[in-house]
Amino acid sequence: MSSNEYSIRVNELGKRYEVYATPRDRMKQFIVPALQRLSGCQPSSYYQEFWALQDISFEIRKGEAFGVVGRNGSGKSTLLQLITGTLAPTVGTVETNGRIAALLELGSGFNPEFTGRENVYLNAMLLGMTREEVEVRFDKIASFADIGAHLDQPVKTYSSGMLVRLAFAVQVQIEPDILIVDEALAVGDALFQKRCFSRIEKLLSDGVTLLFVSHDQESVRTLTHRAILLKGGRAVSMGTASQVLLAYRKLLHEEESAYFAQLTSKPLNDGAASPIGSDKKENLVVLESSELTDKELVQDTPLGRIDQLSFGDGGIEVTSVKTFNRDNEPCSVFYPGDVIRIHVECVSHLETDCINVSVRIRNREGVKIYSWGTLNQDMQILAGLREGDVFWKRRIHVGERFDVRLECDCTLGPNLYEIQAAVSYEGRPDYTAQRLLHWKDEAAFFQTLIRQDEYFFGGLSDLRMVAKW
Structure with missing residues (x-):
């Protein structure tokens, strides 16, 4: 794939954290290894390695919708933060082409002491818009967020739903080339979610690339073409959205079975027990x-x-x-x-x-x-x-x-x-x-099928509506 055909390219990406048992070990790690190197000794380590993400590689074409699924702690948010540049990778590379709009955490980039109006200007200008461009789009942003008089109240007084309304309204108005959404829409009410998904579908039809993370399998299936399944920081499945979601359901089922196995104390009947696969x-x-x-x-x-x-x-x-x-x-x-x-x-x-x-x-x-x-x-x-x-x-x-x-x-x-x-x-x-x-x-x-001339209706299902006058 040539460089002008992809929006995101991830190659052997990994993120490692150093986990210290005590603050004293952190201080030792800062001082002791440096002294040991000066004296020609092998430096000691006072931490344990934790790989939040390891050996992740994929490419996303321009205009493609790509999903990321996995249980909590599987590395989804870490992956998105590496792609957006808010985290630096330990190993591997990330390449992106185009302007990125990312909705990762509630209120990220907002100053809690500023009003919603002030934060719209601040956030949009941080994303690369000029003040004049913000003023042109401001009415659309305010209309989409639909938080009324709260727009002139400090953000610290907002509920989580109001925060995500305002954040999403700003992000979609900057006309991104790549839109990254991480679960944040789950806190919105049903009407706002419908509005967001309609806007996402409009962006997709305009050729915007979508990187979408959600636990809602139907949303991933409906919105995305391909997906990746993460477990313990590693990719365990990648392919079409339907294939990956099937693998995800299998994974959830296996983990649920393992959990119930730990709770089960009832012994097998006498003479029980052949392993799976016995004929x-x-x-x-x-x-x-x-x-x-x-x-x-x-x-x-x-x-x-x-x-x-x-x-x-x-x-x-x-x-x-x-x-x-x-x-x-x-x-x-x-x-x-x-x-x-x-x-x-x-x-x-x-x-x-x-x-x-x-x-x-x-x-x-x-x-x-x-x-x-x-x-x-x-x-x-x-x-x-x-x-x-x-x-x-x-x-x-x-x-x-x-x-x-x-x-x-x-x-x-x-x-x-x-x-x-x-x-x-x-x-x-x-x-x-x-x-x-x-x-x-x-x-x-x-x-x-439908017989146009005798039994016709539009939509997913026939509500068997009648007319009276």
């Missing part, structure tokens, strides 16, 4: 209790060899997901008003109850449209809002194959839809004690 059926554990431990959940099962689109603790597997029409005929194209039937087939490798089979539907743009499962219906039955058998109480046996048929009216706008399927163990019938046994991305697809 001997006689090693399967038959559970006599509805309480599943981590070790019991990951017995001999095909999930020991999880494919790229699946993850989970194992124990019960989603084998297939199919869509049918009102007449139970296989169908993958629906029109508003049709009935959509989704059949989720599963096979169990253990004996248990407390199971939930669910689906999530996303459109082509990656936006989650709907999620629902058998537990949602069970909760209504248990609350006395509807009648029927509670699936959560059903006993499922080793080797049993079972299917769940989910049905709904098609109220979706024209698009291509992905069905994600999952089977989970629910310790309580309220989604507060969930263990994911098997999650399957891209389990099935279907398309919705």
Whole structure:
């Protein structure tokens, strides 16, 4: 890639901190090694090394939207600070082309004693604008921030939401070549977030490069083209946004499972326990209790060899997901008003109850449209809002194959839809004690079309509006 084709280039980047046990060790490090070098001795170290970031390399093309995901402490904010130049790297290089606008920390660059108006001028001029340019754009900045009379109050009196409103309003008005956003928008209210995302989409359409950090997976999927996943300061996955977010969900699931494993003290039944991947059926554990431990959940099962689109603790597997029409005929194209039937087939490798089979539907743009499962219906039955058998109480046996048929009216706008399927163990019938046994991305697809001349509407979903006069 030539230099004029990229906005950001990161090469073998690393940031190391020196961690001292006591202030005395810090003082020793300042004095003793220098004296040892003068005397020809090997200098001593009085600190421990901590690498907040290590061996990070990627390139972002001009006009590309790039996401950064990872748990707290994974190195996301450090990476952004290195790119913006507020931190100096220990090793490696960062190259950027163009004016950068960065929204990293609430109120960064603001003087708490100055008013909002004064800080707008101060912040914008620090970002390279002249006073005349600020005056031309000031009304737009004030309108976007929408904090009213508080604009002439000291910033130290602002709430976190007001701070981020003002900061974002300034950053997007400097017409950046690169916009860097780090979680700050999460503190805004829903209306302000909508306004921010609309503005970001406008900047992207104008060719601005976006580097976006968020824990909101749907926002990353919707706004970015590619992404990187960080763990412990290192890159563990990089690729399309959907691929990286799947790896992120797997990582979160693995860490959650490890956490619950530490809490689990219930021993395995006698004769239990073959490791994942064993092919001997006689090693399967038959559970006599509805309480599943981590070790019991990951017995001999095909999930020991999880494919790229699946993850989970194992124990019960989603084998297939199919869509049918009102007449139970296989169908993958629906029109508003049709009935959509989704059949989720599963096979169990253990004996248990407390199971939930669910689906999530996303459109082509990656936006989650709907999620629902058998537990949602069970909760209504248990609350006395509807009648029927509670699936959560059903006993499922080793080797049993079972299917769940989910049905709904098609109220979706024209698009291509992905069905994600999952089977989970629910310790309580309220989604507060969930263990994911098997999650399957891209389990099935279907398309919705619209008949322009008889049943037409615009948008994601049909609200079945009526007109009266």
